[in-house]
Amino acid sequence: MTDAISISQAQLRFGETAALDGVSLAIPNGSCFGIVGESGSGKTTLMRAVLGLQKLDRGEIRILGKPLLHGRAALKERAGFIQPIFQDPAASLSPRSRIRTLMDEVGTVLREPLAATHERLHVILNRLGLPPGVVDKYPHEISGGQARRVAIARALLMKPSILIADEPTAGLDVSVQGDLLNLLQDIRRSQHITLVIISHNLAIVRLIAENAAVMRAGKVVEAGEVGSLFGSPQDAYTRELLAAWPSVSAAK
Numbered sequence: 001m002t003d004a005i006s007i008s009q010a011q012l013r014f015g016e017t018a019a020l021d022g023v024s025l026a027i028p029n030g031s032c033f034g035i036v037g038e039s040g041s042g043k044t045t046l047m048r049a050v051l052g053l054q055k056l057d058r059g060e061i062r063i064l065g066k067p068l069l070h071g072r073a074a075l076k077e078r079a080g081f082i083q084p085i086f087q088d089p090a091a092s093l094s095p096r097s098r099i100r101t102l103m104d105e106v107g108t109v110l111r112e113p114l115a116a117t118h119e120r121l122h123v124i125l126n127r128l129g130l131p132p133g134v135v136d137k138y139p140h141e142i143s144g145g146q147a148r149r150v151a152i153a154r155a156l157l158m159k160p161s162i163l164i165a166d167e168p169t170a171g172l173d174v175s176v177q178g179d180l181l182n183l184l185q186d187i188r189r190s191q192h193i194t195l196v197i198i199s200h201n202l203a204i205v206r207l208i209a210e211n212a213a214v215m216r217a218g219k220v221v222e223a224g225e226v227g228s229l230f231g232s233p234q235d236a237y238t239r240e241l242l243a244a245w246p247s248v249s250a251a252k
């Protein structure tokens with residue numbers, strides 16, 4: 001079966017820093033895949049490269065079997081099947097537009113009648129526990145948790161087959177974090193979406209991912225099925241990370 005994302009020998013430097021240093025990964029179609037690692041290990045850079053927002057110095061990325069291309073047309077085409085949820089959702093919402101405008105843009109991009117977009121949006125907002133009236137608000141009028149769910153709603157409205165979420169629960173109350181993860185997991189299963197979760201939080205990845213990769217200093221130090229990766233880590237760095245999350249190694 002074709003992988004949703006395959007990355008081969010990705011290299012990317014920012015001056016002296018090797019943000020990606022020979023990263024190779026295969027993310028199976030329809031799976032939930034976690035990318036973990038401490039701050040600065042290269043997780044966000046990898047996500048940006050996969051989205052085509054950052055060019056590699058060397059290496060290759062394939063999305064659903066096709067080589068990743070750059071340029072406006074390729075970026076636009078890719079938005080139809082791969083969608084990001086960025087760490088700071090408020091930053092991706094235009095401050096001067098009501099949320100309705102942001103959602104209506106999706107209908108235009110998909111060349112879908114507005115009524116059909118609104119109907120799908122209604123279902124998605126309901127699913128995410130957002131009141132329908134949220135669309136009449138400006139981004140500064142909603143809470144951080146709502147902004148994150150609005151960003152997820154917009155991403156889902158695009159009907160992606162791959163969703164990449166960078167720290168999807170950052171800044172949310174612990175009580176809401178579990179709900180959001182369960183919801184993402186439900187949506188992934190019912191819509192057969194490949195979900196990539198990027199997080200420094202091992203507990204989140206342990207909870208919902210099937211496979212994961214551990215990154216350090218731009219390299220993948222270890223990757224595999226989550227149970228064995230966290231149950232019997234082979235790499236010293238994975239063990240070190242796990243030691244900081246005792247509840248993760250205990251939860252088998």
Ligand SMILES: Nc1ncnc2c1ncn2[C@@H]1O[C@H](COP(=O)(O)OP(=O)(O)OP(=O)(O)O)[C@@H](O)[C@H]1O
Pocket residue numbers: 014017018019037038039040041042043044045046200
């Ligand atoms: N635009 C940039 N210019 C210069 N250096 C950068 C840039 N983006 C990232 N880096 C550097 O590349 C390395 C990897 O950063 P990256 O943001 O990918 O890490 P991360 O694992 O996502 O961290 P975090 O969990 O804090 O978001 C870091 O050393 C960072 O300082």
